[in-house]
Amino acid sequence: MLNEHPLVLFAFLCICLFSLYLLIRNKHWSNLAHKNQQNLSAFQETKNQAISTISHEIRTPISAILGIQEKLLRNNHLDHSEKTILESAHASAESMLEVLNQLLDLSKIDAGKMKLKTEACNLGNLIKNINRTFSTLAQKNNTTVHCHICPEIAESLIADGTRLGQVLHNLISNAIKFSPNQKVQITTRTLANDHFAQIIYFEVSDNGKGIPQAHIARIFQPYEQYEHSDTEYSQSSTGLGLTIAKQLIAMMGGKLEIDSEEGLGTSVSFTLSFKRSIQQPKYTRSNPTYEKVAPTITHHESVMIVDDHAPSRLITEAQFKDMGYCVHSSACSQQALDKIRETSFDILVTDLTMPIINGDQLAIATHQHYGSKIKIFGITAHTDGAHRLLNPNNVFDFVLIKPASLKDWQLELSLEKTYSMTFKDPADSPHSMLKIIAGEILNYQEKSLDLLQQCLGKQKWVLSEMELKGMAHKLLGGAKLSNDSRLAKICEQFQVKIPQPHRPLFYDLCIALTRSNKLLKKITSAP
Incomplete structure (x- = not known):
């Protein structure tokens, strides 16, 4: 039939050829898009690795500064003015560490790895602590800061205090910086309140320079800064704070809103809902204390401290001396290993990132020489350093x-x-009831840890939420019997909200169980 109608045949062939062209073209663009996606993923991974490396290099000296300040603050001979100055410096160093973490936070947000870690918090004291850190900046800027904390806010609420504090820290910092000779108001109000939860309104406002309407949308973009030519702080920020704050508030279920008018001031606010908690809250004191430390040990124990970063090594030395240990130290892993083989030590503390022989290699060599007779602790600026404890x-x-x-x-x-x-059994019986209880706790914890690690490999839960909460409840009972406060706290958080595998709380539970199991094995295997 087609032979009798050449035009129809020609049209049919054209349609076939055009369809073939579209298929080839679509495949080409699909391959190109896939290649671009791979290149983008590789670039993102390289960027994240670079940020992680840079943050490690900067975190190490800041850690040393904080350690020095902490030791000086325990000096009872400081007069009031000296202690006030030192406390402000300490708060500023902690703020520097938080700013450093902004780069890591943005990297996690971009990669979809930013997760909230909730626990019982005293929000009133959290805000007071943050407000204290800005006393020096406020005085320097001649800015008056008023803080109103609603008395109806419960003493213990479930929140990610670290992330909420990070948001408030950024908002208060911005308000003070851009309000010289003016006032900043921190306000909280309880909008709803019952036996189970509270809805709280947060606002940081100022009567400073304000922001033109045209710039408001832009300041939430990464690295964007609204610059005042007559303000010395115009170049002092990273331009990441508000970007991260907006993302964090969204993750908490709120929305960051900004209202500003040039020449009149700025108001930034958000509203969040918090469940009540009966647990002892974090931030139970509004003012930190730095007490003189009593020796931790009653007999002469020796420790070898290995760190190629001199300030960090000196701080760790001072901390162990304050606890009553006989301290030896080295900047070189090989020299430390030689001393470890020549002299008997009770504890090894090693930085993980060192040249030639790294901390892991030094720990393995020490363990081969001493066996279980020595305690080995690692210390690192990498935030995921404790994950190596999960290695068999x-x-x-x-x-x-x-x-x-x-x-x-x-x-x-x-x-x-x-x-x-x-x-400990007073009669030292090998068949004591306490040792049997320890064995039962160990048996259940090992099974639970094995289950958790299976989930880690599959990246999903293999049990229902009810079964997981039941497991967390039993683990909590064992932790309380063992008087392991860290494991108990993690189990309590696990019962409140079951995290997905790979989230921080998931790793925290695996690490705490690994630590607990190691100690229980020592007890149950003892003669």
Whole structure:
């Protein structure tokens, strides 16, 4: 039939050829898009790695500064003015560390890896602590800061205090910087209140220079800054704070709103809902205290501290001396390893990132020489450093993240003693009831950890939410019997909200269980 109608045949062939052309073209563009996506992913990974490396290099000296300030603040001979100045400097150094974390935060947001970590918080004291950090800046800028905390706000609410504090820190900082010789008002109001939750309104306002309407939308873009030519702070920020703040508030279920008029001032506000908690809240004091530390040990124990960064090494040395340890140190891993083989030590503390022989290699060599007779602690500026504890071949007792405070060290060093005293049988019987209980706790925790690691491999849960909460409840009971406060706190958070695998709370539970299981094995295997 087509042979009898050549025009129809010609049209049919044209349609076939055009369809073939479209298929080839679409495949070409699909391949090109796929290649571009791969290039973009590779670029993103390279950028994230670069940011992580830079943050590590900067975090290390800041950690040393914080450690020095912490030690000086424990000096009872400081007069009031000296202590006030030092406290302000300490708060400023902590703020520097927070600003450094902004780069990491933006990188996580871009990669979809930013997760909230909720816990019981005292929001009133959280705001007071943040407000304190700006006393020096406010005086320098001749800015009066008024802070009104609604008395109806509950003492313990479930929130990510760190992230909420980060948002408020940024908003208050901006308000003070751009309001010289003016006033800044921090306001909170309870909009709804019942036995289960509260809805709270937050506002940071000023009567400073204000922002033109044309610039308001732009300031939420990364690296955007609204510059006042007559303000010394116009070039001092990263331009990331408001971008991150907007994203964080959205993740918490709110919306960051800004109202500003040039020459009259600016108001930034948001509203969030918080569940009530019966747990002891974080930020229970509005003012930190720096008490003189009593020695942690009652007998002469020796520690080898290895860190190629001199200020960090000196701070760790001072912390262990304050706790009563006999301290040896080295900047070189090889020299430290030689001393470890020649002299008996009770504890090794090693930085993980060092030249020639890194911290992991030094820990393995030390473990091969001493076996379980020595405690090995790692310390690092990498925020995921503790993840190595989940490695089956791990030899570290624990890994602390810089800056590690004296209380951090005291908690870790006393944990084994806590377990030993909890399950110590006065009669030293090998079949004591306490040792049997320890064995039962260990058995359940090992099964739970195995399940969690299976979920980590599959990147999804293999149990229902009810079953997971039941598991967390049983783990909480074991943690309380063991007097392991860290594990108990994580289990309580796990019961409130089950996280997805790969989220921070998930890793926290795996790491705490790994630490606990190691200590319980020592108890159950002891003769």
